[in-house]
Amino acid sequence: xxxxxxxxxxxxxxxxxxxxxxxxxxxxxxxxxxxxxxxxxxxxxxxxxxxxxxxxxxxxxxxxxxxxxxxxxxxxxxxxxxxxxxxxxxxxxxxxxxxxxxxxxxxxxxxxxxxxxxxxxxxxxxxxxxxxxxxxxxxxxxxxxxxxxxxxxxxxxxxxxxxxxxxxxxxxxxxxxxxxxxxxxxxxxxxxxxxxxxxxxxxxxxxxxxxxxxxxxxxxxxxxxxxxxxxxxxxxxxxxxxxxxxxxxxxxxxxxxxxxxxxxxxxxxxxxxxxxxxxxxxxxxxxxxxxxxxxxx
Amino acid sequence: xxxxxxxxxxxxxxxxxxxxxxxxxxxxxxxxxxxxxxxxxxxxxxxxxxxxxxxxxxxxxxxxxxxxxxxxxxxxxxxxxxxxxxxxxxxxxxxxxxxxxxxxxxxxxxxxxxxxxxxxxxxxxxxxxxxxxxxxxxxxxxxxxxxxxxxxxxxxxxxxxxxxxxxxxxxxxxxxxxxxxxxxxxxxxxxxxxxxxxxxxxxxxxxxxxxxxxxxxxxxxxxxxxxxxxxxxxxxxxxxxxxxxxxxxxxxxxxxxxxxxxxxxxxxxxxxx
Numbered sequence: 001x002x003x004x005x006x007x008x009x010x011x012x013x014x015x016x017x018x019x020x021x022x023x024x025x026x027x028x029x030x031x032x033x034x035x036x037x038x039x040x041x042x043x044x045x046x047x048x049x050x051x052x053x054x055x056x057x058x059x060x061x062x063x064x065x066x067x068x069x070x071x072x073x074x075x076x077x078x079x080x081x082x083x084x085x086x087x088x089x090x091x092x093x094x095x096x097x098x099x100x101x102x103x104x105x106x107x108x109x110x111x112x113x114x115x116x117x118x119x120x121x122x123x124x125x126x127x128x129x130x131x132x133x134x135x136x137x138x139x140x141x142x143x144x145x146x147x148x149x150x151x152x153x154x155x156x157x158x159x160x161x162x163x164x165x166x167x168x169x170x171x172x173x174x175x176x177x178x179x180x181x182x183x184x185x186x187x188x189x190x191x192x193x194x195x196x197x198x199x200x201x202x203x204x205x206x207x208x209x210x211x212x213x214x215x216x217x218x219x220x221x222x223x224x225x226x227x228x229x230x231x232x233x234x235x236x237x238x239x240x241x242x243x244x245x246x247x248x249x250x251x252x253x254x255x256x257x258x259x260x261x262x263x264x265x266x267x268x269x270x271x272x273x274x275x276x277x278x279x280x281x282x283x284x285x286x287x288x289x290x291x292x293x294x295x296x297x
Numbered sequence: 298x299x300x301x302x303x304x305x306x307x308x309x310x311x312x313x314x315x316x317x318x319x320x321x322x323x324x325x326x327x328x329x330x331x332x333x334x335x336x337x338x339x340x341x342x343x344x345x346x347x348x349x350x351x352x353x354x355x356x357x358x359x360x361x362x363x364x365x366x367x368x369x370x371x372x373x374x375x376x377x378x379x380x381x382x383x384x385x386x387x388x389x390x391x392x393x394x395x396x397x398x399x400x401x402x403x404x405x406x407x408x409x410x411x412x413x414x415x416x417x418x419x420x421x422x423x424x425x426x427x428x429x430x431x432x433x434x435x436x437x438x439x440x441x442x443x444x445x446x447x448x449x450x451x452x453x454x455x456x457x458x459x460x461x462x463x464x465x466x467x468x469x470x471x472x473x474x475x476x477x478x479x480x481x482x483x484x485x486x487x488x489x490x491x492x493x494x495x496x497x498x499x500x501x502x503x504x505x506x507x508x509x510x511x512x513x514x515x516x517x518x519x520x521x522x523x524x525x526x527x528x529x530x531x532x533x534x535x536x537x538x539x540x541x542x543x544x545x546x547x548x549x550x551x552x553x554x555x556x557x558x559x560x561x562x563x564x565x566x567x568x569x570x
Contacts, residue, residue: 055472056472057452057469058452058453059452059453059457059461060452060469061467069472128482128485128486128489129485129489132486132489132490133489133490136489136490142443142444142446142490142492143446143475143490143492143493144489144490145475145486223478224482227475227476228451228475228476228477229472229473229474229475229476230472230476231472231473239473239475241476245476248478249451249453249476249478250451250452250453252331252453254453255358255359255361255362256358256362260453
């Protein structure tokens with residue numbers, strides 16, 4: 001109770017240090033676990049065959065553990081969802097930050113952010129029960145559970161992330177820039193596209209990458225609506241099986257410490273590398289193009 | 298203050314007392330097939346409700362692991378979706394125990410299509426052709442001229458295991474087959490797609506889909522029990538030697554037409570009677 005102020009300070013400092021270390025420790029232990037459980041498969045299958053082979057038959061006799069179709073599926077689904085969600089998310093953000101009145105903004109922004117609160121299983125179910133039959137009828141395709149459906153549902157999930165983060169970036173562009181542009185005679189549109197968008201580009205890029213990293217790691221939606229055929233997509237209406245869907249569907253019944261089990265963990269490692277790259281990229285862009293004030297533009 | 302202490306002591310005594318009661322109770326371990334797991338769980342819950350002094354722990358490590366646990370003596374009951382192999386019996390005998398099988402239920406897998414599909418019957422060979430990708434159009438098996446959308450289960454599921462054994466005869470399912478993670482999801486997907494064919498446990502066939510006869514025999518509890526329906530199998534529980542005491546009671550409970558067998562039906566399987 002009568003500790004000196006310095007001692008109190010040190011105590012608080014070390015408490016915070018301990019808490020921070022703990023979360024980092026837990027994270028690295030999970031990573032360690034992932035690698036310990038995933039690496040043994042490379043004793044059976046060479047990494048090249050594992051990554052670039054084309055047949056995934058984990059329970060056949062003899063089994064094939066080759067995840068190229070799964071990687072392709074993940075990339076295709078993420079790219080498609082990005083193609084839908086980037087224009088939607090960024091344009092919504094521009095509207096909210098620059099064009100909408102304060103009143104509309106105060107209503108619309110929480111609603112967009114609420115979209116992020118929709119559980120993925122709900123979005124998946126919607127895709128399965130509503131969107132899939134609709135796609136079948138409209139495009140006259142054999143199945144509505146496919147790459148396109150999954151991309152669309154994932155876009156729903158990444159729009160809130162992209163919109164919310166880029167809106168913050170756009171909103172925090174210094175007012176001087178806008179005033180200067182308008183004073184020089186530029187119209188509101190010219191100001192938005194020539195001044196405000198470039199000034200907030202780093203924030204928007206971060207938003208886009210975080211949105212994509214959410215899409216590639218998403219499990220429930222792709223498990224329910226992507227179709228699950230383990231082959232590289234031939235068109236945007238091909239059924240596909242992205243990596244998370246494969247892990248989720250098979251892990252529960254893969255015998256403990258069998259080759260199948262190791263192969264699923266190794267798939268998890270590949271997925272981890274993807275999201276890690278995305279996050280490092282986002283961080284890099286955010287650092288490199290950091291806007292400190294009006295002067296740095 | 299005194300009252301508080303007394304209350305505390307009271308609670309402590311209760312907790313301790315409970316602990317003693319639990320220490321005296323019998324505990325039964327069940328391990329094995331994930332196919333049998335839903336039955337085992339329902340039965341275990343109901344049994345523990347009727348016999349509060351018995352604790353049953355149920356886990357699903359797969360048929361092979363369950364039988365291994367019987368051999369090693371780490372479980373009391375092994376659930377299995379296949380019969381025990383000769384080698385496993387030999388291993389068990391070498392360790393001084395004899396596994397006793399009880400067939401507790403039957404699993405019957407029915408091919409399903411969209412209700413609008415005009416196909417009336419498929420043979421096992423036709424099903425094999427469809428699932429391996431040799432047959433890709435409904436007109437090849439007497440239906441309308443449209444592409445077949447093949448829906449399969451994840452390859453780790455017990456349902457897939459039966460399909461692989463009885464229909465595919467160990468050949469590989471075509472890579473273009475769609476995958477769904479549960480019986481319910483397969484039925485859902487088939488009911489929404491007129492191109493589709495899938496397969497589910499008999500408990501999941503309802504009005505939204507059309508169950509097809511195989512080799513001219515409709516899948517039903519009768520054809521499953523008399524062995525004529527080709528895509529069916531028995532599910533087993535194995536015990537270490539002839540069961541005694543609480544394990545015997547539990548096995549009897551599972552076999553009981555109004556008790557255990559009721560849960561067999563609820564879990565979507567064919568009961569024994």
